[in-house]
Amino acid sequence: MNWFPAIIVMAVCIIIAVARIIIGPGAPTRLVAFDTTNTLVVASMVIVAMMTGNRPFYIDVAIVYALLSYVLTLFVAKYIQGDKF
Amino acid sequence: MASLNTLTYVFIGIGLFFNLVGSFGLHRLPDVYTRLHAATKCTTFGSIFLILAVIVQSAGIWALEGDSSQIVMCIHVVLALVALVVTNATSAHAIARAAHRSGEKPARAVVDDLERKQHD
Numbered sequence: 001m002n003w004f005p006a007i008i009v010m011a012v013c014i015i016i017a018v019a020r021i022i023i024g025p026g027a028p029t030r031l032v033a034f035d036t037t038n039t040l041v042v043a044s045m046v047i048v049a050m051m052t053g054n055r056p057f058y059i060d061v062a063i064v065y066a067l068l069s070y071v072l073t074l075f076v077a078k079y080i081q082g083d084k085f
Numbered sequence: 086m087a088s089l090n091t092l093t094y095v096f097i098g099i100g101l102f103f104n105l106v107g108s109f110g111l112h113r114l115p116d117v118y119t120r121l122h123a124a125t126k127c128t129t130f131g132s133i134f135l136i137l138a139v140i141v142q143s144a145g146i147w148a149l150e151g152d153s154s155q156i157v158m159c160i161h162v163v164l165a166l167v168a169l170v171v172t173n174a175t176s177a178h179a180i181a182r183a184a185h186r187s188g189e190k191p192a193r194a195v196v197d198d199l200e201r202k203q204h205d
Binding site: 001003006009010012013016017019020026027028029031032033035036039040042043046047049050054056059060062063066067069070073074077078080081082 | 090093097100101104105107108109111112117120121124125128129131132135136139142143154155157158161162164165168169172173175176177179180182183184186187189
């Protein structure tokens with residue numbers, strides 16, 4: 001199995017999403033692009049785990065990254081909608 | 086073994102196509118809600134298929150060669166898939182709600198039914 005082209009295409013996807021974070025007008029658009037980037041990073045970490053020869057700790061990192069980025073997205077969304085903490 | 090690799094390549098192809106479509110949808114569509122629609126659904130679907138490719142590959146190697154280290158990989162990937170699916174749907178809902186509460190209007194919108202319901 002050759003997983004290397006898959007990780008190249010995922011890197012291109014991440015670069016496109018990060019470009020929307022940089023140029024996007026307004027905070028909600030940037031938050032959408034940020035959430036997309038997090039999903040793509042989790043998927044590419046799973047591919048990296050297969051590419052480097054079955055190392056499950058990359059997938060542990062991916063699980064923790066998914067949960068922490070979810071918490072961060074919820075906090076920023078609550079900040080955008082103007083709630084008090 | 087050859088059919089296993091073919092199935093894995095098909096799943097990787099579907100996953101990469103949908104991830105690319107989601108990333109281009111972020112640039113192609115006009116406002117926050119349509120971008121959220123494109124990006125969240127396409128990247129969730131694409132990531133499900135990429136993770137499914139890893140599951141097929143590791144479970145197939147475990148079934149064919151009896152390599153017990155592959156089953157650890159398979160269980161961890163299933164946990165990552167569950168975390169990804171649950172958190173993506175919920176955070177997309179939270180972002181849409183926050184964008185509407187912060188006064189973001191859809192592009193070329195004439196009437197906002199949700200806002201009128203709040204004022205009545």
